Amino acid sequence: MYKIAYKKMLNPTVGLMKIEAPLIAKKALPGQFIILRTDENGERIPLTVAETDKKSLVTIIFQLVGATTIKLGAMNEGDYLSDFAGPLGRPSKLEGLKNVAVIGGGVGSAIAYPVAKGLHENGAKVHIIAGFRSRDLVILEEEFAAISDEFLIMTDDGSYGQKGLVTDALKAIIERGENLDEVIAIGPLVMMKFVAKLAKEYNIKTTVSMNPIMVDGTGMCGCCRITVGGKTKFACVDGPDFDGFEVDFDEAMSRLSEYKVFEGNAKDHVCNLLNMKNGTVN
Amino acid sequence: MPNMSLKKNDMPSQKPDVRNKNFSEVALGYSEEQALDEASRCLNCKNKPCVSGCPVGIDIPSFIELMKAKDYIGAHKKITEASSLPAVCGRVCPQESQCEGKCVRGIKGESVAIGRLERFAADFYSANCEEKTTGKITPCGIKAAVVGSGPAGLTCAGELAKNGCEVTVFEALHKPGGVLVYGIPEFRLPKAVVAREVEGLKSMGVEIVTNAVIGRTITVDELFEQGYNAIFIGSGAGLPNFMKIPGESLKGVYSANEYLTRINLMKAYENESDTPAKRAKNVAVVGGGNVAMDAARCAKRLGAENVYIVYRRSETEMPARTEEVHHAKEEGIIFKTLCNPTEIIGDESKTVTQLKCFEMTLGEPDDSGRRRPVVKPESEFILDCDAVIMAIGTSPNPLIKDTTEGLDTNRWGCIVADDNGKTTRENVYAGGDAVTGAATVILAMGAGKTAAQAILKKFEK
Numbered sequence: 158m159y160k161i162a163y164k165k166m167l168n169p170t171v172g173l174m175k176i177e178a179p180l181i182a183k184k185a186l187p188g189q190f191i192i193l194r195t196d197e198n199g200e201r202i203p204l205t206v207a208e209t210d211k212k213s214l215v216t217i218i219f220q221l222v223g224a225t226t227i228k229l230g231a232m233n234e235g236d237y238l239s240d241f242a243g244p245l246g247r248p249s250k251l252e253g254l255k256n257v258a259v260i261g262g263g264v265g266s267a268i269a270y271p272v273a274k275g276l277h278e279n280g281a282k283v284h285i286i287a288g289f290r291s292r293d294l295v296i297l298e299e300e301f302a303a304i305s306d307e308f309l310i311m312t313d314d315g316s317y318g319q320k321g322l323v324t325d326a327l328k329a330i331i332e333r334g335e336n337l338d339e340v341i342a343i344g345p346l347v348m349m350k351f352v353a354k355l356a357k358e359y360n361i362k363t364t365v366s367m368n369p370i371m372v373d374g375t376g377m378c379g380c381c382r383i384t385v386g387g388k389t390k391f392a393c394v395d396g397p398d399f400d401g402f403e404v405d406f407d408e409a410m411s412r413l414s415e416y417k418v419f420e421g422n423a424k425d426h427v428c429n430l431l432n433m434k435n436g437t438v439n
Numbered sequence: 440m441p442n443m444s445l446k447k448n449d450m451p452s453q454k455p456d457v458r459n460k461n462f463s464e465v466a467l468g469y470s471e472e473q474a475l476d477e478a479s480r481c482l483n484c485k486n487k488p489c490v491s492g493c494p495v496g497i498d499i500p501s502f503i504e505l506m507k508a509k510d511y512i513g514a515h516k517k518i519t520e521a522s523s524l525p526a527v528c529g530r531v532c533p534q535e536s537q538c539e540g541k542c543v544r545g546i547k548g549e550s551v552a553i554g555r556l557e558r559f560a561a562d563f564y565s566a567n568c569e570e571k572t573t574g575k576i577t578p579c580g581i582k583a584a585v586v587g588s589g590p591a592g593l594t595c596a597g598e599l600a601k602n603g604c605e606v607t608v609f610e611a612l613h614k615p616g617g618v619l620v621y622g623i624p625e626f627r628l629p630k631a632v633v634a635r636e637v638e639g640l641k642s643m644g645v646e647i648v649t650n651a652v653i654g655r656t657i658t659v660d661e662l663f664e665q666g667y668n669a670i671f672i673g674s675g676a677g678l679p680n681f682m683k684i685p686g687e688s689l690k691g692v693y694s695a696n697e698y699l700t701r702i703n704l705m706k707a708y709e710n711e712s713d714t715p716a717k718r719a720k721n722v723a724v725v726g727g728g729n730v731a732m733d734a735a736r737c738a739k740r741l742g743a744e745n746v747y748i749v750y751r752r753s754e755t756e757m758p759a760r761t762e763e764v765h766h767a768k769e770e771g772i773i774f775k776t777l778c779n780p781t782e783i784i785g786d787e788s789k790t791v792t793q794l795k796c797f798e799m800t801l802g803e804p805d806d807s808g809r810r811r812p813v814v815k816p817e818s819e820f821i822l823d824c825d826a827v828i829m830a831i832g833t834s835p836n837p838l839i840k841d842t843t844e845g846l847d848t849n850r851w852g853c854i855v856a857d858d859n860g861k862t863t864r865e866n867v868y869a870g871g872d873a874v875t876g877a878a879t880v881i882l883a884m885g886a887g888k889t890a891a892q893a894i895l896k897k898f899e900k
Contacts (some may be wrong), residue, residue, distance in 0.1 A: 242650035379679035379694035
């Protein structure tokens, strides 16, 4: 059992928790993830490690999108998760990078944060572009500001930061002559697809963090397979970071929708049980 | 006088049209009367050919003699001298190609039902005896780590603990048992049976740590730093293989590992479970092993109308246990042998709708000694299906190999180990599917036991 030592809602649909898991806290590096189960009947879901205190606490940030994350969001400090395994996946390769644009989309920003922080600690120049639908969904603003050389918030509706897409901001940075070694994009597949497409026009190496459906997450079930450069790769052991120019995003988007109908039903079921509406407490 | 009946006692089973709708155990086990009758068919041969067919060398005639005398507890004890998981092996061993394949009675008529007798003894013991009381074991001073809690790991841990080692088993998943819980379905091996074996180990003082992914949570080197003298790696078969044909990324295409894990480990068939599994109408399972049979029979139980086994050789070459093939047929699984898929076809939503196959014929024997399947020209046909499950084997998991220096693997990525389970890294032993590639429960157990004995010998004072 793994204790929830701290909980905070970052916005109405995004929660942050610190979980007591010393072995993982001591080990996890940027880009790695954990698999958790809330309870005995719970699903195994992967979540990226947002931060650790290197001693005992592992921070996870999650969006209340499906049955499991809604269940998780309904848990409180002092409660226990039945399972918490990791750190899984290969750490992001950050060594040697000097000038990097880190792009986070929505809750993907939470995953981009440890990567950006790692780069900042390595002494790299870090440009952070964080995209959100609107002002009330913005997360980690102070944290990002503290570790970046440049920090741009983009909103779809212009209610905060600049109005526009993260690709607009990336294009502006590149066009003004910033000499980027690499673009690291973490967020919705469609965002990563278009970031990779844009960066390719300028031939700037792009790394994306893939988030397919997983079951065991340790290299056994093969559910997380994606196609990279025409070859089958398993995100849990070969990734989750891959070359953005090589990933078949359209296929990944299709595969991510495999259980949509079931997820919708399960979400309604959990919401009814918890007396919630669309994952938000009534 | 031995019972000279040419036929073995039939196994009482749930009726096929009943059991293919539930997940309860198919084979119900012998009654005492049947067990005694079956035991009396054993000739107690002096040269014991059956024992030579058992990968762990159970003294089969001796345990059957004890059964004849109604000393079932004694029979169980006799089996456990050689095997730590009799209730499991009695259920899942391919007896026909092992002990029973060597039985003299099988020359004219059917062999003695050794597996069923083993199961009876094991089930009798657990129904009538308290939790294993092993008495005081004198500590031998060896501290051992076992990676993986499948058949190899559990056996190795049991053997080490029995001899006084301090043993910790590290399991990556949330539940111990490895393939016995995520792979083999409830209807073939009830999870309560596995749990009982695990409890037995715990009562011997074995510590089991779940959610511990060796290579990630803790590395092999760190285990040595923590004071373990020896490490046994029984991490299992690894990642599923796919055929590399078009359409394998369509929705509705699964590896058998994924499909079975969702159903067995995550209990997707129960309402309370949060984990989904597709309820498909027409399912094609590609492969001819036990895993393929398990996946097909699970699909049927989840309500599929038509379930096909698509296998490129003939039924004679199928690696699955005879009984599983027989049970699958009884349950209405349709066998498409001598058929090989060449493409999976999907609709506009990228969901599988059809499997394109070719008929095959058998040519000259290949490296495996089995006759090589050859495509029959112009024999293409289409199977309508909304799920395709690939059960064509696995490739080793890279986690431990990639994080352990000095641990050699072969060209397929399997850990290199000698006959005693010794790897190229000092004090690291390995066995089971991690070494051999996908094989059987009993072979993994045999490897776990051999490695345990090698560890004991090495550290003997």
